[in-house]
Amino acid sequence: MSMDSAEDIKKHVKVYLMVFAALMVLTVITVGVASLSLTIPLAIALALVIATVKGSLVASYFMHLVSEKSPIYWTLMLTAAFFAVLMFVPLLAMLDSIGR
């Protein structure tokens, strides 16, 4: 992250505190949503959407991904592709009807 001047860093510190506040609010919302009597698919979808937003905030601002260099993005895109394959395995297992 290209932050050289003290002024720049002070501005970023303000952003960190705003992100912290947003993460706290989203944590409360996560627990609040879970206490509602929602159908299981809707509850799972909502919980994962909120977790993804929270994760994106952490990655973007605390891990500085909003202003990172391209080799890091390429590394993460490759990782995301392999991660997607891992998540695809349970789906393949569900669709597998051989021997049934």
Added chain:
Amino acid sequence: MEIPYTVDTRADTGLNNVKLGIWLFLASEVMLFGGLFSSYVLLRVGAEAGTWPQGAEILSIPLATFNTIVLIGSSVTMVMAWASLKLRDLFKYRLYMGTTVALALVFLIVKAFEYADKFSHHLYPSESTFLGIYFLITGLHGLHIVGGIIVNSYFLLPGVKMWHTAPERFTNRVEAAGLYWHFVDLVWIFLFPVLYLL
């Protein structure tokens, strides 16, 4: 021999090796936890109807919510520790890094209480598939917390002497430790709803 590119950026990547190295390590960590998340989904969708408990039936949501707040708080203090070094304020660095380590210890203590409560009710990993995967994933995450405490404590106490001889290199080290710590926080952000709330 001097380790190259700990501060200077390489012409080919535009990054110093510290940054690229820690991100490659984190990529491997994504695959480690990804494999376990995939296993969780496979076990859950493969379980017979009515046999998979809701996390809230067995686990304590208030304790996990408290731990979520603690871990997110520690992520903020970690990034503030790094920002303090950028601002050349060693006192604030020590304050924020010390708080980060303290919050990590609080997380582990709460987790230990949670585990003890489960064991006192004879809820062991062998009791059910849910408890097996719960203890496996949270245990592995807990080991990552322990690793973070060791590294951050090193940078808080003996490792800080590098600040006086090579401040930029030390700042990059703390940034790398911070990236690891935020990743540990990020994993918990997904573990909390998946294991406790769904």
